[in-house]
Amino acid sequence: MEHINGSRKCPFNGESEQLNGDKDNGFVKTPLRIKLPQALPLKNHVIDFESADNLHSKIDEESTSVPVPCGEKVCLSSVMHIPGRGETPRTPEEVYKEAQVFIKQFYRSMHSEDSVRHRQRINEIKEEIDKTGTYQLHYVELVFGAKTAWRNATRCIGRATWRNLTFLDCRSVTTATGMFDALCRHIKYSTNKGNINSAISIFPQRTDGKHDYRIWNPQLIGYAGYRQPDGSVIGDPARVEFTEVCKKLGWKGEGTAWDILPLVLSADGKAPEYFDIPREIIMEVEMEHPKYDWFKELGMRWYAVPAVSNMRLDCGGIEFTATAFNGWYMSTEIACRTFCDINRFNMIETVASHMGLDVGANPPIWKDKALVEVNVAVIHSFQRDQVTIIDHHTASETFMNHLKNENRVRGGCPADWIWIVPPMSSSLTPVFHQEMALYFLRPSYDYQPPAWKNYKWIKPDTGTRTVKRKFHFKQIARAVRFTSKLFSSALSKRVKATILYASETGKSEQYAKDLATIFGHAFNTQVQCMSKYDFYSIEHETLLLIVASTFGDGVPPTNGTEFMRLLLEMLNEEKQNQVEEKLSFSAGSTPYSSSTPRSLKRMTSILAASMEFSRQASKQNLQREISRSSVKSGMGAASDQISALSNVRFAVFGLGSSAYRKFGHFAVTVDSILDELGADRLMPVVRGDELFGQEQTFRKWSFDIFQTACETFCLDENDMMKDAERAFDLTPLTPETVRFGKPLADLNIIKALEAINRKQLSTFKVEEVKVIGKHEPTDSTTVFVNLESQENIHYEPGDHIAVIPSNPKDIVDAILSRLTDVDDYDKKVQVLVLKEKLTPTGIVKSWGSHDDLPPASARDIFTRFVDITTPPKTPVLKYLASACTDEKEAAQMRDLVADSNKIDDWNYFHHPHLAEVLAQFPSCRPMGAVLAALLPPLQPRRYSISSSPAVHDKNIHLTVAVVVFRTQNGNGPRRYGVCSTYLQNLTHGEEVLAFIKKAPTFHLPKQITAPIIMVGPGTGIAPFRGFWHHRRHQIQHSEVKPGQVSLYFGCKYKEMDLYKEEKELMVKEGVINNARLAISREAGVEKKYVQAFLDEDGADISRMITQEKGHFYVCGDIKMAEDVQQKLKEIIIKHEEMTEEEADDFVISMMNENRYHQDIYGITFRTAEVNSASRETAKRTRCESIR
Ligand SMILES: Cc1cc2nc3c(=O)[nH]c(=O)nc-3n(C[C@H](O)[C@H](O)[C@H](O)COP(=O)(O)OP(=O)(O)OC[C@H]3O[C@@H](n4cnc5c(N)ncnc54)[C@H](O)[C@@H]3O)c2cc1C
């Protein structure tokens, strides 16, 4: 190698003319670690291409000093030992210094260096160090650190997959038994039936150096080596010393060549204990050769998982002295080094003789021939047993790709050529011809002295220190089960499961919490709303579960929007990277020219992004464009690309309604993107249909995904599974676990409602409620509500107001009269829940307040906090069954709840509210506390604001369609919508609590000159009234000629022509230039929908949106919105002579430019029709959806 034989100087040492020429009196300073400002050229001698390493010059930024072994005039890079930082624990000052560098790296990796969070974290660490002398790394920081240490491992050829490392957090372990349990789990997980998972287990950090945790074994799995009197060895010669150590501790092996060494573990600086590893969890491969039958007779074997367990992780100033990590084998490690090294199994002559080669020949090329065949045997045997292995050629190529990639994204890649080049056929592999720069970055895996070297051995007969007896796995398991079953499950919770939800009306949130209860039995589970989630930690997730609904026209709920945007952004980046990578690999220095698909270009509109994504995905363009790389394909070679989320396992559940064309679309989109990003899908996405069997589908999915996840992470303990399974059947909130108690705080009703809604509420006084549309025969009423604010409010036309409703008094009273645990309906109480907390001594139970129910009177709870009008769900019905004193009634109700499809049918036909259910079961006497805890929260309802602050700065106007319908297919009693009826019945001076929800994508254009087209049948007209008020005000205060305004309004009957006079006035004044009215059900009037008028005015509309950059607004129910969008496309196709695809693109571009605006209400406008049609379809397909 040119750079080794002296023609180039070592960058960290020796004289360097440019940089190190500052000689003092002719004396050359000893400049260890000079920071070279310029790039270090590294040549590839095969393709005659020079790359440059810049990363080395950032060592101080990326790391802190790690000395290299080279002297001034001698390069020592072939010396085995890499000097570490020594054994003395760091001082608090040193810890803080390292922490700063590391935390900076961490936040830079999350694109948030110097952010508030970054600074806060540094302050937090400083405080913790000041207080305790050290600090604890957060989970994600340690995951990042462990992965980066692998990335920095100069000697590892297989680190292209550095992102793909599963972190098993063992920092809460305190005993050697706990360590053993964790390491058995590590072995099981990483073995994974031969499809090896890379994993790392990390135990508690070093404190004062006297309480270290150590794994004494060099690797978790190893064969003993017994030195014989004649000096020969039975077993692995490399393990002779460690075998002696085990024997000294009292271990006795069988004395065969293949005895598995015990795990020798010391916790908290205590004496070591040894544990036999159950043989059944160790996967071994027996060697045979595809051609030579005699090979099998040699009796060679090796284990599947190479797990290094004696290195120390140095991360952020913290040292982890007990770690175990594994990837998978490269064939030469076993075939050349283990089997054929002269100081190991030394098989080369035996194999050559069996092959019939002349083993006396000189030169001894027979050795090379035999070595190839040993490699063939090893690869063949691993592949036969479907155990992951990589050959040295593939590994080298993968590493070359990794080098190029690292040069591109990181500016360099420290590598130890001597270790990287494989031990056979070196010059046939590309790494041989590649110059490499060797330097050391932190985080890092460092060598440390063997644990037994520093251990103070005391003779058993004289000393006080006793060596612990051995334990067998089964004994331990039994003992643990007997002493504390919980202990075992606590130990198992080392795999983190993150459950993210996005929810508009709260169902997904509830489902996510239910899921967390189940996963809590086996995983370290966290449940979070997508909007609160720190997105950049996604790549460090191990198990990610998503529960999300869909809103609008297939878009995320509000609290999922940002997550979706960031996901698309990540996909975009990933795509760019892959294109760049491909180009740089194929064409050397070819300049990058990416053709990022449109879908992945940064979209300003989430609606456009999601639409475009699904369009492309459905055409499978993305799948073709992004050649997904799997980390390993079963038994085979590792591939050369690791995607951003390749280490994340995931599954998605979508809530939605098949009434919508884009059923569960958000969930499906998230599922596809995670897949595109390389995450590992544990189960296909499942959608739960609110029109049919949603809950049942969810329960089945949660059970399936729990089982799959347990299998994936080898958490198969029977007890744990059974406990979790029980959670599916049990209603956790029962009379034994829930009761009313004294209020723990004194909140007034507003504060209590603010707490439950997590929103600051404004108080409004009712000025007026009046009917503005009424059609008696169909029970259709629309009211105008004028609310006066009691404080300053800020809104824009197009925004929404969310109203906190009250349940109807008659229903509340009927329920209160049945409760057994309330004497005074108006006395403040607190719902208390018996909470269980796991402690080292077992479960501790204590009563605590219910998380979502603040202190309030029973009357207030049932009036304002819980939903009593939506037909009760299974858990409520189950509880009610148990509260029936009449056995016949109880049996009847049990029969109902036994089949959730029956419940669905019953709900659909009767749509019973809670009081009606109680009326049907007169013996039912429930406890109010349990009911309140089981019922879903009463949700605020949104209304489009029908006023403009420019005209009414203190008031907000609403246009409310009162929901009234009959059950039993239109023949039963009337049901009333909660909030619309509440608003309808308000009288002058009454108070209403509400908050404003911004709808920034539905605001008027900034320029008054921009034409606007408004399409809004029914109450879809609501926001447009605010628009025309605002436009009128603008016109009155502006000289500029306004753009054209067109309004398309539709209703069933003439009586429902809302704001008729006002519209006429606006037309007269020129505020609205074109107002169209479509009437669809009036006898004697031609049946027309708004689309018909859009069609008629097509040329005009087309001109306004294409040439005049007009804005198009649609408001109302989803079906109408879909039809209108389709109509608009037809108009563009017709008048602009576009193809269908071009018209699609045009609408997407309008969304992106924020010129196509939708405000969608769901299906309340035509609920009955849509429900029954969709329900039939859903029913037909339900078997498939729940299968
Ligand atoms: C962004 C947005 C803006 C909105 N703007 C407005 C607006 O400006 N004006 C307006 O009036 N509404 C608007 N809504 C709708 C509004 O939020 C409420 O959904 C609506 O008022 C009904 O609420 P409720 O409490 O009266 O009815 P609920 O008590 O919530 O009952 C409604 C439910 O009743 C059931 N239902 C209704 N009809 C039938 C039927 N025929 N058969 C069986 N079941 C039926 C359905 O399950 C439906 O979900 C808007 C909604 C959204 C999301």
Ligand SMILES: Cc1cc2nc3c(=O)[nH]c(=O)nc-3n(C[C@H](O)[C@H](O)[C@H](O)COP(=O)(O)O)c2cc1C
């Ligand atoms: C305004 C509105 C729009 C909706 N749009 C869709 C949709 O496009 N696709 C879908 O599958 N479901 C749609 N739904 C149904 C919801 O996803 C469904 O009610 C879900 O159960 C709500 O769950 P959440 O409470 O977690 O938000 C819509 C509901 C409403 C009210």
